[in-house]
Amino acid sequence: MIDVISKSKIIVLKPSLDYDEIVDMVESRKVKVFQTLLQKPKRSDIHIHSTKLFFEAFLLLSGKYTADFIREADHILTVDKNVKELIIDGQTYPILEKKGVLSKLGPNRKNKVSLEVQERLIIENEDDIAFDHHGKEVNLPYKTTAKLIEKYPKRILDDNKDNVKKPEITIDGAIKKLVSKLKKPAESGIKSLKENVKINEILEVYVPIYESRLIGPKKKIKLLRIDAVRKKIL
Numbered sequence: 001m002i003d004v005i006s007k008s009k010i011i012v013l014k015p016s017l018d019y020d021e022i023v024d025m026v027e028s029r030k031v032k033v034f035q036t037l038l039q040k041p042k043r044s045d046i047h048i049h050s051t052k053l054f055f056e057a058f059l060l061l062s063g064k065y066t067a068d069f070i071r072e073a074d075h076i077l078t079v080d081k082n083v084k085e086l087i088i089d090g091q092t093y094p095i096l097e098k099k100g101v102l103s104k105l106g107p108n109r110k111n112k113v114s115l116e117v118q119e120r121l122i123i124e125n126e127d128d129i130a131f132d133h134h135g136k137e138v139n140l141p142y143k144t145t146a147k148l149i150e151k152y153p154k155r156i157l158d159d160n161k162d163n164v165k166k167p168e169i170t171i172d173g174a175i176k177k178l179v180s181k182l183k184k185p186a187e188s189g190i191k192s193l194k195e196n197v198k199i200n201e202i203l204e205v206y207v208p209i210y211e212s213r214l215i216g217p218k219k220k221i222k223l224l225r226i227d228a229v230r231k232k233i234l
Contacts, residue, residue: 008171008202008203008204009201009202009203009204010157010204010206011203011204011205011206012055012156012157012205012206013206013207013208013229014208014229015053015228015229016228016229016230016231017210017228017231019051022226022228023048023051025226025233026051026214026224026226027043027048029224029233030043030212030214030216030224031043033046033214033216033222034046034216034217034220034222041216041217045216046215046216046217047214047215047216048212048213049213049214049215050212050213051210051211051212052163052210052211053160053163053208053209053210053228054160054163054164054165054208054211055156055157055160055163055164055165055206055207055209056132056133056165056206056207056209057133057165057166057167057204057205057206057207058131058133058138058140058204058205058206058207059130059131059167059171059174059203059205060128060129060130060140060201060202060203060205061128061129061130061174061175061178061201061202061203062126062128062199062200062201063126063127063182063197063198063199063200064124064125064126064182064197064200065124065125065126065127065179065182065183065196065197066122066123066195066196066197066198067121067123067183067195067196068121068122068193068194068195069120069121069193069194069195070119070121071119071121072117072119073116073117073119074115074116074117075115075117076096076114076115077112077113077114078112079110079111079112079113080110080111081109081111082111083111086113086115088115093113093114093115094113095111095112095113096111096112096114125182125183126182127178127181127182128178129174129177129178131167131169131174133166133167133168134168134169135167135168135169135173135174137177157206164206167204174202175199178199179197182197183197207227208227208229209226209227209228209234210226210228211223211225211226212224212225212226
């Protein structure tokens with residue numbers, strides 16, 4: 001059972017860098033973008049053709065997986081050396097036969113009994129997952145990103161609709177991937193499995209990304225992308 005307890009929220013993050021700071025970052029990085037093992041171009045040979053602001057959607061989901069189940073298990077009990085068998089609820093469990101070197105030790109060692117039992121387990125697992133606008137899973141921890149979220153007018157998206165990159169992955173597709181991450185691999189011998197997945201939050205976060213189109217030697221074109229919130233070159 002999958003229980004979605006929160007509707008998708010659309011949030012727009014406010015840039016932490018202004019345009020001049022972005023240009024400075026591009027200028028300081030542009031040579032490295034075109035640099036190879038054999039050649040390092042001059043700074044003057046690289047021209048910034050354009051720098052545009054885009055709002056790219058990242059999907060962040062957090063959830064909790066709960067499983068209540070019974071599984072079969074074998075337990076080895078150590079008993080006194082003079083115990084020959086255990087009797088539990090009328091079921092007889094003989095001691096394990098000693099082999100090899102252990103058999104020669106005889107009464108000097110404890111005896112062991114193997115019990116076939118059933119165990120009831122309750123597993124709880126909380127996790128989160130993030131996708132870029134292409135639907136590729138990225139390392140964008142929910143708790144860290146949530147701290148960056150400020151109220152920023154959603155009309156910004158309307159004002160920049162030509163520069164908005166919507167998610168290419170559906171909410172259902174993102175939920176399916178989160179569920180796969182939350183669930184642990186199935187164990188053998190499981191019986192009476194009751195499981196539940198709660199999707200706690202779904203955030204559609206629009207991150208301001210600056211893209212600079214650079215033209216270098218021989219008119220070669222490179223793209224430099226900067227996350228204006230985390231002040232990071234992508």
